[in-house]
Amino acid sequence: QSALTQPASVSGSPGQSITISCTGTTSDIGSYNYVSWYQQHPGKAPKLMIYDVSRRPSGVSNRFSGSKSGNTASLTISGLQAEDEANYYCSSYTSNSSWVFGGGTMLAVL
Amino acid sequence: QVQLVESGGGLVKPGGSLRLSCAASGFSFSDYYFTWIRQAPGKGLEWVSYILSSGSTIFYADSVKGRFTISRDNAKNSLYLQMNSLRAEDTAVYYCARVPCTRTGCSFYMDVWGKGTTVTVSS
Numbered sequence: 001q002s003a004l005t006q007p008a009s010v011s012g013s014p015g016q017s018i019t020i021s022c023t024g025t026t027s028d029i030g031s032y033n034y035v036s037w038y039q040q041h042p043g044k045a046p047k048l049m050i051y052d053v054s055r056r057p058s059g060v061s062n063r064f065s066g067s068k069s070g071n072t073a074s075l076t077i078s079g080l081q082a083e084d085e086a087n088y089y090c091s092s093y094t095s096n097s098s099w100v101f102g103g104g105t106m107l108a109v110l
Numbered sequence: 111q112v113q114l115v116e117s118g119g120g121l122v123k124p125g126g127s128l129r130l131s132c133a134a135s136g137f138s139f140s141d142y143y144f145t146w147i148r149q150a151p152g153k154g155l156e157w158v159s160y161i162l163s164s165g166s167t168i169f170y171a172d173s174v175k176g177r178f179t180i181s182r183d184n185a186k187n188s189l190y191l192q193m194n195s196l197r198a199e200d201t202a203v204y205y206c207a208r209v210p211c212t213r214t215g216c217s218f219y220m221d222v223w224g225k226g227t228t229v230t231v232s233s
Contacts, residue, residue, distance in 0.1 A: 003154070032218070034217075034218035034219065036218075036219035036220070038155070038220075044225075045205060045223040045224065045225050045226055046155065046205070046207075046220075046223055047223070048219060048220065048221050048223075051217070051219040051221070052217070052218075052219070057221065089154060089155050091155070091157075091219070093218035096169075097160075097169045098157060098160070098169055098171060099145070099147075099157040099160075099218075100157065101147075101154055101155040101156065101157065102154065103154045104154040104155070
């Protein structure tokens with residue numbers, strides 16, 4: 001199972017919005033609404049930000065939103081804040097009863 | 111407080127073995143599925159293995175199949191990963207993570223993660 005494709009880095013200024021894309025195949029993103037997104041600060045464990053494409057766990061800011069079209073999922077962060085600077089990973093359940101992750105996107109808040 | 115705490119990492123020679131543990135607290139361990147996920151130094155996340163609540167159904171990534179064994183002890187609220195025939199490319203931080211379940215079924219994401227334990231395979 002090949003990794004999902006994410007941009008290596010994105011950046012934005014405080015208050016702006018950014019979108020991170022995550023491209024898979026018909027064996028993962030294209031077949032299931034089981035896309036999740038994780039935020040990871042350096043040296044820390046990943047934290048769930050979005051699940052089932054667009055659902056937010058309790059406690060996660062509504063500035064984070066998710067969507068999916070075909071084989072591509074997207075994470076949008078609006079009203080960028082300094083604490084949003086982190087690595088973001090997408091993930092999808094697959095037809096092989098496994099999970100696949102994206103390579104990660106480093107978000108810089110300039 | 112819902113918590114997962116990994117242990118058992120360390121330095122091991124290529125070809126060696128190591129057993130990781132993950133102690134759960136703050137929730138009903140036996141009701142949930144669990145996964146092991148690893149992260150090589152400076153790299154992204156890689157799913158390793160997955161075990162259902164009874165322990166009877168298990169899945170592995172191709173990269174570890176035949177070398178790693180996942181198991182659980184619901185009486186001890188613990189998850190394990192037995193790693194044999196270790197290779198340099200197994201060097202990583204290993205996380206255990208919970209897959210949420212309700213009365214109607216289980217989900218397909220990881221909602222609680224441990225802080226990880228570091229495995230280094232080197233001669």
